[in-house]
Amino acid sequence: xxxxxxxxxxxxxxxxxxxxxxxxxxxxxxxxxxxxxxxxxxxxxxxxxxxxxxxxxxxxxxxxxxxxxxxxxxxxxxxxxxxxxxxxxxxxxxxxxxxxxxxxxxxxxxxxxxxxxxxxxxxxxxxxxxxxxxxxxxxxxxxxxxxxxxxxxxxxxxxxxxxxxxxxxxxxxxxxxxxxxxxxxxxxxxxxxxxxxxxxxxxxxxxxxxxxxxxxxxxxxxxxxxxxxxxxxxxxxxxxxxxxxxxxxxxxxxxxxxxxxxxxxxxxxxxxxxxxxxxxxxxxxxxxxxxxxxxxxxxxxxxxxxxxxxxxxxxxxxxxx
Amino acid sequence: xxxxxxxxxxxxxxxxxxxxxxxxxxxxxxxxxxxxxxxxxxxxxxxxxxxxxxxxxxxxxxxxxxxxxxxxxxxxxxxxxxxxxxxxxxxxxxxxxxxxxxxxxxxxxxxxxxx
Numbered sequence: 377x378x379x380x381x382x383x384x385x386x387x388x389x390x391x392x393x394x395x396x397x398x399x400x401x402x403x404x405x406x407x408x409x410x411x412x413x414x415x416x417x418x419x420x421x422x423x424x425x426x427x428x429x430x431x432x433x434x435x436x437x438x439x440x441x442x443x444x445x446x447x448x449x450x451x452x453x454x455x456x457x458x459x460x461x462x463x464x465x466x467x468x469x470x471x472x473x474x475x476x477x478x479x480x481x482x483x484x485x486x487x488x489x490x491x492x493x494x495x496x497x498x499x500x501x502x503x504x505x506x507x508x509x510x511x512x513x514x515x516x517x518x519x520x521x522x523x524x525x526x527x528x529x530x531x532x533x534x535x536x537x538x539x540x541x542x543x544x545x546x547x548x549x550x551x552x553x554x555x556x557x558x559x560x561x562x563x564x565x566x567x568x569x570x571x572x573x574x575x576x577x578x579x580x581x582x583x584x585x586x587x588x589x590x591x592x593x594x595x596x597x598x599x600x601x602x603x604x605x606x607x608x609x610x611x612x613x614x615x616x617x618x619x620x621x622x623x624x625x626x627x628x629x630x631x632x633x634x635x636x637x638x639x640x641x642x643x644x645x646x647x648x649x650x651x652x653x654x655x656x657x658x659x660x661x662x663x664x665x666x667x668x669x670x671x672x673x674x675x676x677x678x679x680x681x682x683x684x685x686x687x688x689x690x691x692x693x694x695x696x697x
Numbered sequence: 698x699x700x701x702x703x704x705x706x707x708x709x710x711x712x713x714x715x716x717x718x719x720x721x722x723x724x725x726x727x728x729x730x731x732x733x734x735x736x737x738x739x740x741x742x743x744x745x746x747x748x749x750x751x752x753x754x755x756x757x758x759x760x761x762x763x764x765x766x767x768x769x770x771x772x773x774x775x776x777x778x779x780x781x782x783x784x785x786x787x788x789x790x791x792x793x794x795x796x797x798x799x800x801x802x803x804x805x806x807x808x809x810x811x812x
Contacts, residue, residue, distance in 0.1 A: 400756075403752065403777050406731070406777070407732045407733050409774060410774075411748070414737075436748065438749045442749065443752075446750065446752075446753035447753045447756065
C-alpha cells in the first residue's frame with residue numbers, strides 16, 4: 377500500500393469522531409487491498425500495474441471528503457426538514473411580537489425623552505430600531521434552531537410546536553379551517569382597530585405624554601359639533617357590525633366585502649368634508665400658520681389608507697377564490 | 698432520449714436503487730460478508746452499488762441494530778464481517794413482502810397501460 381492510500385484514508389477519517397477512526401480506517405484499507413487484488417488477478421503483479429490499480433481503485437472510491445460525509449451522516453444544511461415547521465412557527469409568532477414591542481417601546485421612549493416631539497424623528501427612530509430588532513430576532517431564531525437541528529432526534533421533534541403530533545387524517549381538514557381562522561383573526565383585529573379609532577376623540581393628550589401642549593385635553597377641538605362626532609361613531613358602529621358578521625360566519629362573501637368597501641369610502645368622504653370645512657384637531661396642537669397644511673396632510677393620509685385597504689382586501693379576496 | 702431525459706432517468710434510477718441496496722444488503726448478509734465480498738455479491742446479482750455508498754450504509758445498519766459486525770483477524774488480511782441480526786432478518790422479511798407486492802402491482806399496472 378502506497379503513501380497515496382495513506383493520504384486518502386487520513387483524509388476520510390480526519391473529520392470523523394475519534395472513537396470510530398481506527399475502525400473505519402482499517403476497513404477502508406482492507407477494502408482498497410481487496411479491490412486492488414481483484415483488479416490484478418492471480419498473476420504476479422508488477423510494481424507498475426500495482427500502482428495503476430491502486431490509483432484506479434481510489435478513483436472509483438471517489439472524493440474522500442464526500443466519503444467522510446457519508447460516514448458522519450451529519451446534516452449539510454442549516455434548517456432541516458425536521459426543524460422547518462418549528463422555524464416557521466417561531467418566525468410567525470416571534471417576529472410580529474418583536475415588531476409590536478419595538479414600535480411601542482420606541483414611541484413611548486421617544487415621546488417621554490424628547491421635549492419637542494417631531495413626527496419625522498419619531499418615525500425614523502422607530503422604523504430604524506424596529507428593523508434592527510427584527511433582523512436580530514431572525515438571526516437568533518435561525519442560529520438557535522440551526523444548532524438544535526444538529527442535536528435533534530425524531531422523538532424530540534414530534535413534541536415541538538409546529539410539528540405534527542399525530543398522523544394526518546381527513547378530520548384535520550375540519551380542524552384546520554385555515555381560511556376561516558384567517559377571516560376570524562382579521563375580524564378580531566379590525567374590531568380592536570375600530571374600538572381604538574372610536575376612542576380617539578376621548579383620549580387625553582396626557583396619555584401619550586404631550587398633555588403640556590393643551591392642558592391634557594383631547595386631540596379633537598372641543599368646539600367641534602356633536603353631530604360630527606355622532607356621525608363618526610355611527611360609521612364606526614356600522615364597520616363593527618360588518619366585522620362581527622365576518623367573525624360569526626367565519627367567511628366573507630363578495631356582498632359583505634363590497635359593502636365594506638363602500639362604507640370605507642363613505643367614511644373617508646365624511647372625514648374629508650369634516651377636515652376641510654372646519655377645525656377638527658385641537659387648536660393648541662396645530663400652529664395657526666400651518667393649520668390648513670396639517671388638515672390637508674391628514675386628508676391625504678386618510679385616502680392613502682382607504683386606497684391601501686381596498687387594494688389589500690381585493691388581493692386577499694382574489695387569493696381565496 | 699435527449700440529454701435532459703437521460704439526466705432525469707439517472708436521478709430516478711439512483712433513487713430507485715437507494716432503497717434497494719439496503720434490502721439487498723440485509724438479504725446478502727444472511728451469510729457473513731465482509732465489505733468487498735458483499736460488493737461483489739451485489740454486483741454479480743445485478744445490483745450495481747458504489748463502494749463509497751455501501752460502506753457507510755453498512756455502518757448505519759449496524760448502528761440501527763440490523764447488522765452485527767465482527768473483525769476476523771485469523772486470515773492473512775483482517776476483515777470486518779457483517780451478519781444480519783434477528784431484528785434485521787425480520788425487517789428483511791417485511792421488505793421482501795413489500796417488494797413482492799410492489800412487483801405484482803407494477804406488473805399489473807404495466808400490462809394495463811400497454812396497448
